[in-house]
Amino acid sequence: xxxxxxxxxxxxxxxxxxxxxxxxxxxxxxxxxxxxxxxxxxxxxxxxxxxxxxxxxxxxxxxxxxxxxxxxxxxxxxxxxxxxxxxxxxxxxxxxxxxxxxxxxxxxxxxxxxxxxxxxxxxxxxxxxxxxxxxxxxxxxxxxxxxxxxxxxxxxxxxxxxxxxxxxxxxxxxxxxxxxxxxxxxxxxxxxxxxxxxxxxxxxxxxxxxxxxxxxxxxxxxxxxxxxxxxxxxxxxxxxxxxxxxxxxxxxxxxxxxxxxxxxxxxxxxxxxxxxxxxxxxxxxxxxxxxxxxxxxxxxxxxxxxxxxxxx
Numbered sequence: 001x002x003x004x005x006x007x008x009x010x011x012x013x014x015x016x017x018x019x020x021x022x023x024x025x026x027x028x029x030x031x032x033x034x035x036x037x038x039x040x041x042x043x044x045x046x047x048x049x050x051x052x053x054x055x056x057x058x059x060x061x062x063x064x065x066x067x068x069x070x071x072x073x074x075x076x077x078x079x080x081x082x083x084x085x086x087x088x089x090x091x092x093x094x095x096x097x098x099x100x101x102x103x104x105x106x107x108x109x110x111x112x113x114x115x116x117x118x119x120x121x122x123x124x125x126x127x128x129x130x131x132x133x134x135x136x137x138x139x140x141x142x143x144x145x146x147x148x149x150x151x152x153x154x155x156x157x158x159x160x161x162x163x164x165x166x167x168x169x170x171x172x173x174x175x176x177x178x179x180x181x182x183x184x185x186x187x188x189x190x191x192x193x194x195x196x197x198x199x200x201x202x203x204x205x206x207x208x209x210x211x212x213x214x215x216x217x218x219x220x221x222x223x224x225x226x227x228x229x230x231x232x233x234x235x236x237x238x239x240x241x242x243x244x245x246x247x248x249x250x251x252x253x254x255x256x257x258x259x260x261x262x263x264x265x266x267x268x269x270x271x272x273x274x275x276x277x278x279x280x281x282x283x284x285x286x287x288x289x290x291x292x293x294x295x296x297x298x299x300x301x302x303x304x305x306x307x308x309x310x311x312x
Contacts (some may be wrong), residue, residue: 009137016077029097033062033069033142044077044128051075052130052169062138065285068107069099071141076173078180081124082188087184090191091307092123092178093223098281101132101170105283109118109200110227113295115269120299120308123190125181129206130171134223138302164213167206174210178217191311196239198223201251208259211238212250223298226251226280231258234266241270242301244294246278253280271301 040062052218053121061070061102095117097109105127114124121211135141164171178195185192197206204227210217212235221240229245229252243262247253263270276290284293302308 004142010236015038031065033064033138035138036061036063036068041077041079044079045180047076047078047173047180048075049130049169049176051171052133055133056057057133057136059135060136060138065108066103067285068111069103070106070137071103071131071134072129073104073128076127076130076176078177079111079114079126079128080188081111082121083118083120083121085189088120088123088189089121089308089310090189091121091194091302092181092185092188092190092196093117094174094181094195094197094219095126096129096174096197096199096203096206097126098199098203098226098312099131101167101202104128104131104203105146105200105281106221108283108285109203109282113198113200116284116295116299117218122302122307123188125175125177127173130169148173149176152169163210167209170206171210171214174206175214175217176206178214178219192310194220194307196221196223196307198225198242199227201227201281204228211235215311221302221307226282227295228252229255229257232262234262234268236266238263238266238268239267240301240305242298243270243277244273244291245289246275246282246289247282249280251280269305271297273297 008246016178018293055074057072059070059072059074061068095110095113097104099105099107110126114126117124133237135144181195182192184256197210199206204224207222208224211219219239224241224243226245226249241262245252260272273294275288275289275291282291
């Protein structure tokens with residue numbers, strides 16, 4: 001059941017494979033996928049949500065666009081990136097990479113984001129959430145990604161209950177991530193009331209649906225980076241929201257600014273950056289577009305809200 005019955009008009013999982021294909025720098029869309037060994041993840045903590053029901057394929061990794069991606073995640077993990085204690089502010093962020101719920105851009109939208117946050121004194125936790133299954137063979141997966149996809153335009157979505165039901169494993173993973181960080185808050189030097197969440201593309205969908213549909217998560221702030229832009233019903237106590245998208249994003253660049261307007265009309269804090277260029281999936285890629293400034297803007301926004309200073 002969705003908390004307080006909010007409608008989530010913006011958060012439909014539209015053509016998820018298309019989302020994964022487009023989560024990349026525009027100049028590199030033809031880069032081939034190449035297999036890679038599973039990277040060492042010594043600090044990854046397995047969440048207690050168990051294996052993905054009915055999963056047959058096992059986790060596999062590949063390189064693309066010079067970055068690391070994972071598919072067929074069947075058990076969720078959370079990887080901490082903790083700041084220097086001398087610089088730590090006590091704030092924390094759960095980072096949700098994107099990839100259309102069939103892959104995760106672990107490096108560009110996960111580890112690199114978390115490292116940058118830790119440098120700012122914010123504890124960051126990369127959520128490797130469970131994914132919809134794809135073919136075991138990387139070649140077969142690549143072929144499946146090239147097939148034409150059909151479906152509703154990116155602006156619309158079903159009711160919140162339907163959106164939440166379609167993301168149940170991922171929402172369970174997000175809930176477990178918040179619970180774990182709060183349970184270990186003293187150990188990690190974190191204020192349990194200052195834990196936010198930021199997501200990219202599909203990860204932004206998960207971030208926003210966590211706010212609407214997981215009442216015990218209670219994120220202190222939200223980052224929605226090139227996620228759906230449709231109108232939403234805003235919780236009366238909604239946290240501050242940071243939104244960034246590029247005008248040339250083929251999914252959401254021309255979908256209007258409904259989520260921003262909804263937050264503003266509800267009288268809740270919102271900041272919006274609409275970049276002329278950047279495409280979909282710019283993340284932490286070094287690009288010659290102003291979209292590369294999103295992280296500096298997000299950092300400044302966190303500072304404005306007091307999250308880059310230790311609460312006294």
